[in-house]
Amino acid sequence: MLFDDCLIRIDQLDFSYDDRAILKGVAMDIPRGKLVAIMGNSGCGKTTLLRLIGGQLRPARGALLLDGQSVPDMPHAQLYALRRRMGMLFQFGALFTDISVFDNVAYPIREHTRLSEEMIRDMVLMKLNAVGLRGAHALMPTELSGGMARRVALARAIALDPMLIMYDEPFTGLDPISMGVIGHLIRRLNDALGATTLLVTHDVQEAFGLVDYIYFMSGGEVVARGTPDEIRASTDPLVHQFVYGETDGPLHFHFPAPPFADELTREIADA
Amino acid sequence: MPEPSSKGALGVIASLGHAVNEIAQRLGFVARFFAAILLYSGQSFRRIHLTIREMYFSGFQSLLIMLVSSLFIGMVLGLQGFETLQRFGSAEALGIMVALSLTRELGPVVAALLFASRAGSSITAEIGLMKATEQLMAMDMMAVNPIARVVAPKFWGGVLSMPLLASLFSAVGVFGGYLVGVVVIGVDEGAFWSQMQSSVDFRLDIWNGIIKSFVFGIAVSLIAVFEGYDSIPTAEGVSASIRRTVVNSALTILALDFVLTSFMFRGL
Numbered sequence: 001m002l003f004d005d006c007l008i009r010i011d012q013l014d015f016s017y018d019d020r021a022i023l024k025g026v027a028m029d030i031p032r033g034k035l036v037a038i039m040g041n042s043g044c045g046k047t048t049l050l051r052l053i054g055g056q057l058r059p060a061r062g063a064l065l066l067d068g069q070s071v072p073d074m075p076h077a078q079l080y081a082l083r084r085r086m087g088m089l090f091q092f093g094a095l096f097t098d099i100s101v102f103d104n105v106a107y108p109i110r111e112h113t114r115l116s117e118e119m120i121r122d123m124v125l126m127k128l129n130a131v132g133l134r135g136a137h138a139l140m141p142t143e144l145s146g147g148m149a150r151r152v153a154l155a156r157a158i159a160l161d162p163m164l165i166m167y168d169e170p171f172t173g174l175d176p177i178s179m180g181v182i183g184h185l186i187r188r189l190n191d192a193l194g195a196t197t198l199l200v201t202h203d204v205q206e207a208f209g210l211v212d213y214i215y216f217m218s219g220g221e222v223v224a225r226g227t228p229d230e231i232r233a234s235t236d237p238l239v240h241q242f243v244y245g246e247t248d249g250p251l252h253f254h255f256p257a258p259p260f261a262d263e264l265t266r267e268i269a270d271a
Numbered sequence: 272m273p274e275p276s277s278k279g280a281l282g283v284i285a286s287l288g289h290a291v292n293e294i295a296q297r298l299g300f301v302a303r304f305f306a307a308i309l310l311y312s313g314q315s316f317r318r319i320h321l322t323i324r325e326m327y328f329s330g331f332q333s334l335l336i337m338l339v340s341s342l343f344i345g346m347v348l349g350l351q352g353f354e355t356l357q358r359f360g361s362a363e364a365l366g367i368m369v370a371l372s373l374t375r376e377l378g379p380v381v382a383a384l385l386f387a388s389r390a391g392s393s394i395t396a397e398i399g400l401m402k403a404t405e406q407l408m409a410m411d412m413m414a415v416n417p418i419a420r421v422v423a424p425k426f427w428g429g430v431l432s433m434p435l436l437a438s439l440f441s442a443v444g445v446f447g448g449y450l451v452g453v454v455v456i457g458v459d460e461g462a463f464w465s466q467m468q469s470s471v472d473f474r475l476d477i478w479n480g481i482i483k484s485f486v487f488g489i490a491v492s493l494i495a496v497f498e499g500y501d502s503i504p505t506a507e508g509v510s511a512s513i514r515r516t517v518v519n520s521a522l523t524i525l526a527l528d529f530v531l532t533s534f535m536f537r538g539l
Contacts, residue, residue, distance in 0.1 A: 054412055083414040094409035108413045111420075153409075 003031035007164060007196040008053060013062035015048060022048050023059070024220045035190045035197040037207045040217035041242065041251060046200040049217075050166050053198070054088060055079045067163070084112055087157030087165045087195075091172055093149040095141040101128070101152050102137040108159045127155040130192075131185055147178025151185065158189055164196050165189065171203040179203075183210050204243055208232065216242070218251070304497050308426050311419035315427070321420070325428025329390035330436060336389055337382060341373075341440040344381060345447020348372055352448070353456050363462035367470045369448030370441075374471065374480040375536070378441030380528050383487035386433060387520035391495035394425050395516040398499025399509035407500075422500060426492045433488025434481050441480065479535045486527060491520045 008030035015023040022045045030036050038046050051057045052064060055071045064071045066082065074082065095104050105124045109115060115123070128134045131151040141149060150170060157165060167186060171179050183206050190197040201207050207214070208228040216224035216231060216239055224231060224239045232243060241249030257263070315321055352368040398421065401407050407417040445467075452458045471477065495516050502512035 056408070056411065080414040080416075083412060086412070088409070088412045090405045090409055092404070094405035096406055097404070108415075111413065111415050 003029050005032045006030060007032040007067055008198075009063065009065040010049075010053075011063040013049075013052065013064060014060045015045075015052060015057065016060055022220050023052075026062070026217075026220070026222055028215055028222060030196060030198060031213070032196050033190075033194060034212040035187060035199065035210065036213045036215065037199045037201060037211040038215050038217060039200075039202060039204070039207060039242070041202065044217045045220045046217060047168055050088070050168055050198065050200055054083065054086065054166065084108075084160060085163045087160070087162035089150065089153050089157045089165070089167045089170055091169045092146070093141075093153035095144075095149055095153055095156070097141050099140075100137070101133065101139050101141065101144070104141065104152060105137075105156045105159055108156065112160065123159070124155075127159055128152070130158070130189065131155045132181070145178075147174050147181065150174070150178075150182060154182070154185060154189070158193060158195075161193055162195060164198065165193075166198045166200070168200050169202070170199070171201055171206050179206055186210065204245070300501065301493065301497050304500065305493055307418050308423050308493075308496070311416060312423050312427065314416070314419040315423040321424035322427045322431070325424045326432050327428075329386075329394060329425070329428050330432025333386055333389045333432070333436060334439070336385055337436050337440050338443050340381065340385060341378075341444040342447040342450075344377060345369060345373065345444035345449075346451045348377075348444065349448035349451030349456070353452055353458065362458050364466055365448065365452045365458050366463035366465075366467035369452070370445050370467045370471050371476060373441040373444040373448075374476045376528070376532070378444060379437045379480050379484040379487055380524060382437040382440040382484060383433065383491055383524045384521055386429070386436060386488075387491045387495070387524065388517050390429060390432075391491050391516050391520050392513050394429065394492070394495040395499040395502070395513050396509060398422065398425070398496060399502035399504075399512050402500065402502060403504035403506075403509060422496045426496050429492030429495065430485070430488040433491070434484045437484030437487075438481065475536075479531075482535075483528065483531050486531060487524050490523045490527060494520050494523065 006029045008028070010026055010028040010030075013023055013026040014021070026045075026049065028038075028049075038049060040046055048057065052059055053066065053071065055074060058072050069078075069082065071079070071082070095101075096107065099107070102124055105127055106120050109120050109123055125134055125137065128137055131154050133148060133151055133155065136144065136148065136152070141152070144152065154170075165186075170182050170186065174182065186197060186199065187210055189195070199207065199211060208231075211228060213227060214225065214231045215222050218238055224234055224236050226234070231239060234240060234243070238250040240246075241251060247253050348369045349365065352365050352372075353362055356362050356364055356368065398407075401421065407421070410417045410420060449463065453460045453463050498512040498516045498519075502508050
C-alpha cells in the first residue's frame with residue numbers, strides 16, 4: 001500500500017469492450033486530499049478508468065473501493081447517493097444547452113436539495129464567482145467560449161461541494177491563457193474544498209506544474225508512478241518518450257502494417 | 272457478427288437470418304427501454320411540470336400545422352364527398368361521410384403522421400444531440416436519472432398530446448367539410464348537422480378514434496425517444512436516427528391502424 005489514507009483503492013482491475021481488453025490488472029491508490037493525474041497516450045484506458053470509478057461501467061474483475069465502498073457491487077440507489085458526492089468535468093463541459101449558465105450551475109442543487117431559491121441563488125453566484133464568471137450568469141451556454149464553458153461546467157461540478165472531483169481531459173482545445181486559468185482553478189478548488197482530484201490528461205506541461213502525484217498508463221496498464229519530479233527523471237523509455245514528446249520510441253509512429261516494400265510490389269503485381 | 276458468405280443460396284439464408292436476428296434484438300431493446308420508462312414514470316410524474324412542458328413543446332407547438340392540415344383535409348372531403356354522394360342523390364349524407372372519415376380514420380392517422388414528422392423528429396434530435404454532447408452522461412454522473420428526467424416526460428408529453436391533437440384535427444376537419452359542403456356548394460345545413468348527429472356514435476366512432484390516437488401516441492413517442500436515446504453520438508448517427516423515427520413511425524402507425532380497425536369495426 002502506497003499511501004496511508006486513500007479515497008480510492010483499485011486493485012487488479014480488468015475491463016474489456018467485447019473481446020478487446022482495455023484495462024489489464026490496473027492497481028492504483030489515490031490519496032485523500034491530493035491532486036493526482038492519470039496520464040498516457042490516447043486510447044490507453046484513462047477515460048475508461050474514470051467511468052469505472054464513477055460506476056458507469058463495471059469491471060470484469062478486480063476491486064475498486066471508493067471511500068471504503070465497493071463501486072462495482074453497489075445497487076443503483078447507493079451508487080446515485082455516492083455520485084452526489086462526486087463532481088465530474090467532461091471534456092467539452094457537457095453543459096445543458098437549453099438553460100442559462102445560472103440554471104446549469106443550479107441544476108444539481110435543485111435536483112438534490114430542497115433549498116429556497118434565495119439560497120440557491122447565493123450558492124450559484126458563489127460557485128460562479130469562484131471560477132470568475134459571476135458576471136456571465138445570465139448568458140446561454142452557446143454564447144460562451146470553450147474555456148468559459150468549461151469553467152461553468154467546473155462550477156456545476158463543484159456545486160454540491162464534492163469529496164471527489166474528476167476531470168476528463170480538461171485542457172483539450174484551449175488556448176494557453178484559458179489552459180492556465182483552468183489549471184489554476186483545478187489546484188485551487190482542490191485545496192479550498194478539501195477534495196480529492198483525479199485529472200485525466202495528456203498535457204504534460206500543464207499537468208506537471210500542477211499535480212501531487214502521477215500514474216502513467218500505457219496499453220491498459222500502469223507503467224510508471226511517482227511525483228512529477230520522479231516521472232520527469234524516469235529512465236523508462238516509454239515515459240521518457242511521452243514526457244519529451246518524441247515521435248518514435250516504444251510507441252511507434254507507424255500504425256502496425258506489413259513492410260512498405262512488400263505492399264508496393266504487391267500493388268504492382270495486382271495491377 | 273458473422274459476415275454472411277457471398278456465395279449461393281446459403282449466403283442469402285444466412286443474411287436473412289442475420290437481419291431477422293438484428294430486428295428481434297432491436298425489438299428486445301425497445302421493450303426493455305419501454306419497461307424502464309414505465310418504471311421511472313412515477314418519479315417524473317411527481318414533477319408534473321416537466322411533462323406539461325413537453326406537452327407544450329410537442330403538442331401545443333404542433334397545433335398550427337395540425338389545424339391548417341385538418342382544415343384542408345376537411346375541405347377536400349367536402350368536395351369529393353359531395354361529388355360522389357350527389358351521383359346517388361344523397362348529398363345530405365355529406366355530414367355523416369365527413370364526420371365518420373375524420374373521427375374513425377383520417378383524424379387519428381393523419382394527426383399521428385404529422386405528429387411523427389413535426390414533434391417525433393425533434394424529440395429524437397434533441398435526445399440524440401444531448402447524448403452526442405455528453406449531456407445525458409453528465410446528468411447520470413450528477414445522480415439524475417436521464418430516463419426519469421428527460422425521456423419519460425417527453426414520452427408522456429407525446430402520449431397525452433396525441434389524443435387532444437387528433438380530436439382537434441377531427442373537429443376542425445368537420446368544420447372544413449361544412450365550409451365547402453354547406454357554405455360554398457350549398458348542401459342543406461340542417462341535413463348536414465342532423466344526419467351527422469344521428470349517425471355518429473360516441474362509443475363506436477369517436478371513442479374508438481380517441482383510443483386509436485392514444486395507441487399511435489404511445490407508438491410514435493416510444494419510437495422517437497428510443498431512436499434518440501439509442502442514436503450513435505455523431506452527426507451522421509443523429510441524422511440516421513431522425514430518419515428512422517419518421518419512417519418507422521409512419522409504417523407503425525399505418526400497420527397499427529389496420530390492426531385496430533379490424534378489431535374495432537369488423538369485430539375480428
